[in-house]
Amino acid sequence: GGMNNLSVEEKVSIKSKNLDVLSEYKKVERKKAASFVVIGHVDAGKSTLMGRLLADLQAVDARTLEKYRREAEKIGKGSFALAWVLDQGSEERARGVTIDIATNKFETDKTAFTIVDAPGHRDFVPNMIAGASQADFAVLVIDASTGNFESGLKGQTKEHALLVRSMGVQKIVVAVNKMDTVEWDRERFEEIEQQISSFLTAAGFQPKNISFIPLSGFHGDNVTRRSEAPQAAWYQGRTLIEELDTSEPFSHALEKPLRMTIADVFRGGVQSPLSISGRIDAGSLQVGDQILIMPSGEKASIRSLEVDSAPADWAVAGQNIVLNLANIDPIHLRSGDVVCSPASPIQNLTSFTTKVLAFEHLMPMLVDIHRGRLHVPGRISRVVATLDKGSGAPVKKRPKIVAPGAVARIVVEMDQAVPLEAPARIVLRAGGNTVAAGLLES
Numbered sequence: 001g002g003m004n005n006l007s008v009e010e011k012v013s014i015k016s017k018n019l020d021v022l023s024e025y026k027k028v029e030r031k032k033a034a035s036f037v038v039i040g041h042v043d044a045g046k047s048t049l050m051g052r053l054l055a056d057l058q059a060v061d062a063r064t065l066e067k068y069r070r071e072a073e074k075i076g077k078g079s080f081a082l083a084w085v086l087d088q089g090s091e092e093r094a095r096g097v098t099i100d101i102a103t104n105k106f107e108t109d110k111t112a113f114t115i116v117d118a119p120g121h122r123d124f125v126p127n128m129i130a131g132a133s134q135a136d137f138a139v140l141v142i143d144a145s146t147g148n149f150e151s152g153l154k155g156q157t158k159e160h161a162l163l164v165r166s167m168g169v170q171k172i173v174v175a176v177n178k179m180d181t182v183e184w185d186r187e188r189f190e191e192i193e194q195q196i197s198s199f200l201t202a203a204g205f206q207p208k209n210i211s212f213i214p215l216s217g218f219h220g221d222n223v224t225r226r227s228e229a230p231q232a233a234w235y236q237g238r239t240l241i242e243e244l245d246t247s248e249p250f251s252h253a254l255e256k257p258l259r260m261t262i263a264d265v266f267r268g269g270v271q272s273p274l275s276i277s278g279r280i281d282a283g284s285l286q287v288g289d290q291i292l293i294m295p296s297g298e299k300a301s302i303r304s305l306e307v308d309s310a311p312a313d314w315a316v317a318g319q320n321i322v323l324n325l326a327n328i329d330p331i332h333l334r335s336g337d338v339v340c341s342p343a344s345p346i347q348n349l350t351s352f353t354t355k356v357l358a359f360e361h362l363m364p365m366l367v368d369i370h371r372g373r374l375h376v377p378g379r380i381s382r383v384v385a386t387l388d389k390g391s392g393a394p395v396k397k398r399p400k401i402v403a404p405g406a407v408a409r410i411v412v413e414m415d416q417a418v419p420l421e422a423p424a425r426i427v428l429r430a431g432g433n434t435v436a437a438g439l440l441e442s
């Protein structure tokens with residue numbers, strides 16, 4: 001990059017405070033962060049339920065809510081006011097700063113939650129895949145009203161649940177919604193619980209990671225407060241928010257080697273001529289650290305950094321950050337690249353084995369490989385076996401073709417070396433469609 005001013009600049013030396021980042025982090029008691037994806041059949045009440053959570057937990061102010069109520073009533077759709085509370089993403093995404101997918105956040109005393117997919121988008125499945133690739137757990141919304149439950153189970157409910165499980169999501173909270181429409185019928189709830197849990201265990205969820213809550217998003221019963229309906233008195237279990245609060249975030253591995261996928265690269269900022277943003281997936285870093293960028297293998301120095309838009313000396317896994325860099329030519333920095341420490345770098349791969357859920361027929365074919373924002377062209381070079389959905393045991397070795405809905409182990413080759421490691425969440429697309437999604441194995 002001889003044309004570039006930065007590359008001819010002299011090396012900048014940056015003082016490190018040599019902090020023990022983990023003990024700094026542990027000094028302050030703080031809320032855990034957890035993110036989840038919302039799945040379920042269209043009209044199951046996903047948007048209404050999420051709107052209810054945001055409204056009850058004061059993530060939206062009363063005036064905004066009142067405004068939505070008036071507007072919704074004006075067009076004769078009063079029941080939609082809650083669903084409108086959900087940010088549909090466009091504005092935040094246009095700013096595209098640090099947060100990858102959606103920006104709906106709310107907090108309890110214990111946890112700061114992010115809803116990583118705002119339901120209601122037209123192009124739902126690709127959005128859900130993007131959401132599932134970041135989620136700590138899933139909330140499955142089921143419509144308990146007679147008739148709808150059965151059609152939901154046949155439709156998207158199954159597809160969505162299988163998809164999130166294939167992407168490595170282990171915990172699922174089932175919100176049995178619209179209980180008001182069936183007079184809080186306990187038998188109805190138990191019938192749904194039994195059917196959905198046998199389906200979810202067949203899809204590979206462990207019974208201990210599945211929970212069911214009878215609720216009404218619209219009325220707010222058993223969401224953030226216990227239902228006062230006399231017919232609902234039989235249920236003494238957790239409310240939805242109590243259940244969400246028990247969730248352990250899976251991805252915030254503080255003690256593991258540093259990993260951060262670059263979301264955006266900015267040049268010519270006020271603070272610094274060159275910055276990158278992203279969410280730290282694992283490990284920690286501090287001002288003065290040297291980092292390694294893969295796949296280029298180039299090093300850079302951290303001049304300064306921001307956590308959630310505020311200046312900071314250090315940052316850890318789970319935080320959204322901006323790094324202001326020195327001593328690197330910007331041509332080595334691209335969205336999708338991986339930041340790691342020179343001591344324990346991520347490897348560049350040109351092929352890998354993955355266990356996927358097939359959405360369309362799979363066979364040796366050309367595909368685009370997506371991991372978060374990173375995507376590269378390549379091909380399925382081999383189908384190793386089809387697998388049992390629950391146990392993962394081989395069903396048929398070396399099949400010629402994998403049918404939609406089946407789980408299979410396949411080998412994928414890429415046209416260029418890409419920084420990847422298990423258990424990365426992988427999506428394969430072809431001709432504009434998602435053909436498979438799953439976890440990288442080796």
Ligand code: GDP
Nearest residue numbers: 042043044045046047048079083178216217218
């Ligand atoms: P989504 O497509 O899954 O996001 O569903 P929506 O949140 O848009 O809800 C679909 C319809 O179900 C709307 O008319 C809602 O008002 C209605 N609805 C949602 N939750 C409840 C509930 O708990 N009880 C009742 N009676 N209706 C609900």
